[in-house]
Amino acid sequence: MDAFILKKRRRRSSSSIPETGEGPLAKALDSPLQRDFPGEDSTDIKIAILLSIFPELKQENALDLLVSCDGSVEAASELLRSESSKQRLPCSKRRATTVPSLGAQTSLSSHVVHKAKDGSITPFSASPTRRKMLHTKKGQTLHLYSPDDIAAYTPCTIIHNFLPPEQANALLIELLAESRHFSRYEFQLFNRTVKSPHTGSLYVSTPEEHRQHTAEYRHGGTYQSNIRQATPELRSVSRKVQSAVNEAIQNRIRNFYPNGQKLRYQSPKEWHPNAAFVNCYDGPAENVGYHSDDLTYLGPHPVIGSLSLGVEREFRVRRSMPRDVEEDDDDSNHTQPVAQGPEVSSVKSLSQSQKPSVARADAQGQISIHLPHNSLLVMHAEMQEEWKHSIAPAQTISPHPIAGNRRINVTYRWYRDTLHPRDTPRCRCGEHAILRCAHRKQETRGRYMWMCHAGSTPGKESCSFFQWAEFDDDGNPVWAHKQQQEKNAITLANFNSSQ
Ligand SMILES: O=C(O)CCC(=O)C(=O)O
Numbered sequence: 444m445d446a447f448i449l450k451k452r453r454r455r456s457s458s459s460i461p462e463t464g465e466g467p468l469a470k471a472l473d474s475p476l477q478r479d480f481p482g483e484d485s486t487d488i489k490i491a492i493l494l495s496i497f498p499e500l501k502q503e504n505a506l507d508l509l510v511s512c513d514g515s516v517e518a519a520s521e522l523l524r525s526e527s528s529k530q531r532l533p534c535s536k537r538r539a540t541t542v543p544s545l546g547a548q549t550s551l552s553s554h555v556v557h558k559a560k561d562g563s564i565t566p567f568s569a570s571p572t573r574r575k576m577l578h579t580k581k582g583q584t585l586h587l588y589s590p591d592d593i594a595a596y597t598p599c600t601i602i603h604n605f606l607p608p609e610q611a612n613a614l615l616i617e618l619l620a621e622s623r624h625f626s627r628y629e630f631q632l633f634n635r636t637v638k639s640p641h642t643g644s645l646y647v648s649t650p651e652e653h654r655q656h657t658a659e660y661r662h663g664g665t666y667q668s669n670i671r672q673a674t675p676e677l678r679s680v681s682r683k684v685q686s687a688v689n690e691a692i693q694n695r696i697r698n699f700y701p702n703g704q705k706l707r708y709q710s711p712k713e714w715h716p717n718a719a720f721v722n723c724y725d726g727p728a729e730n731v732g733y734h735s736d737d738l739t740y741l742g743p744h745p746v747i748g749s750l751s752l753g754v755e756r757e758f759r760v761r762r763s764m765p766r767d768v769e770e771d772d773d774d775s776n777h778t779q780p781v782a783q784g785p786e787v788s789s790v791k792s793l794s795q796s797q798k799p800s801v802a803r804a805d806a807q808g809q810i811s812i813h814l815p816h817n818s819l820l821v822m823h824a825e826m827q828e829e830w831k832h833s834i835a836p837a838q839t840i841s842p843h844p845i846a847g848n849r850r851i852n853v854t855y856r857w858y859r860d861t862l863h864p865r866d867t868p869r870c871r872c873g874e875h876a877i878l879r880c881a882h883r884k885q886e887t888r889g890r891y892m893w894m895c896h897a898g899s900t901p902g903k904e905s906c907s908f909f910q911w912a913e914f915d916d917d918g919n920p921v922w923a924h925k926q927q928q929e930k931n932a933i934t935l936a937n938f939n940s941s942q
């Protein structure tokens with residue numbers, strides 16, 4: 444289970460579980476997967492039986508296997524026998540890493556199987572219990588490394604060593620020089636003005652878009668002064684990001700979405716980046732707190748291509764828990780600012796009563812995806828509405844030969860022509876309303892709404908404006924059709940086509 448390491452472990456005092464010390468069995472018995480395992484008392488006996496039959500099997504892999512076989516030693520042995528016989532075949536196309544006895548970076552999903560009531564064994568990825576087994580517990584972090592596991596358990600695709608090394612280094616050097624111009628985003632969190640615990644800047648395609656972003660677009664409720672024009676490396680890399688992201692979207696649709704169809708409100712058009720947030724995390728303490736990205740200009744179910752350069756850091760994700768499970772309040776009275784976009788801060792300094800969303804995050808546990816230099820993470824269409832993400836402060840980091848202690852991140856984004864601030868609704872205080880997805884109440888969950896964002900703007904108070912947002916199935920706002928008929932639609936320039 445090397446691909447899947449549990450960092451914080453529960454201490455067990457139960458007398459039914461023998462004292463196992465700090466070894467792999469102790470880790471295995473503390474696994475969150477344990478709770479789905481029937482007949483907990485006999486776990487160690489079953490592991491011992493499996494180990495006596497298959498001496499090369501690692502203890503922690505034995506537990507994985509038992510869990511996936513619903514606790515049946517028989518099914519687990521059967522699977523191991525068939526795996527080892529496949530391995531002995533000289534022409535076997537199977538990679539050795541699919542056998543659980545082998546070591547580092549094994550994909551969990553590649554060897555975990557599901558046993559149906561009729562005794563048939565299917566791959567875990569096709570089993571109905573797949574995601575159920577991955578619920579993390581309070582305060583726990585599951586670490587995923589392999590691209591297969593990341594695709595199976597999170598709405599993300601990771602591509603390691605994405606660019607040719609020289610191109611990754613050239614972009615890193617260019618953006619490290621740019622980072623001298625970066626600034627901290629300011630925003631209102633509850634009753635305080637907070638600065639983001641990292642720096643950044645927004646890059647756009649053309650001088651005209653630079654003007655519009657400074658004077659018309661609002662980010663986190665304010666006009667943004669720190670907008671820059673895309674640099675040569677940023678543009679040339681965007682071509683590769685564009686094709687990799689489009690390929691990843693098609694794979695995701697084919698392999699993960701119901702009936703192999705795109706999600707409702709997801710755009711069927713080719714994804715093309717026309718803006719990018721570039722973030723700099725200077726040292727292990729710099730971070731970004733849990734948030735989902737602002738949908739206002741990206742529209743429903745946006746896809747984001749996120750390139751990491753320099754120091755490796757942990758990208759943590761967790762599902763946004765439906766709030767009606769815990770509390771019953773009304774979307775239309777939404778006054779609690781939910782952190783959005785790169786303007787988010789760590790909320791550690793707030794008192795317990797002030798941080799309900801943090802409490803929910805803890806209750807659910809989280810998954811950590813490690814982002815090494817030159818890795819591209821695609822956040823798919825379900826990510827912003829159903830999950831939250833963060834860059835955790837690190838205890839230690841390994842300095843990068845070019846970047847030192849710094850990590851540079853580029854999130855390539857597709858700002859929608861149809862959601863230009865000229866066309867989006869205004870709230871009663873005359874501000875641009877922001878787009879959010881409802882998730883608190885079951886009856887309205889998944890619907891979009893336009894809301895006043897002034898409550899998150901330093902020095903402003905919200906007018907509580909609220910209006911349901913209407914989109915067609917491809918994520919076009921209702922006004923887009925009218926504009927097209929009148930031929931006065933706005934077109935934003937792709938990074939690639941505007942140089
Ligand atoms: O640094 C990262 O990987 C994530 C940045 C992020 O979440 C954002 O820019 O919205």
Ligand SMILES: [Fe+2]
Pocket residue numbers: 734735736784785832
């Ligand atoms: Fe983000």
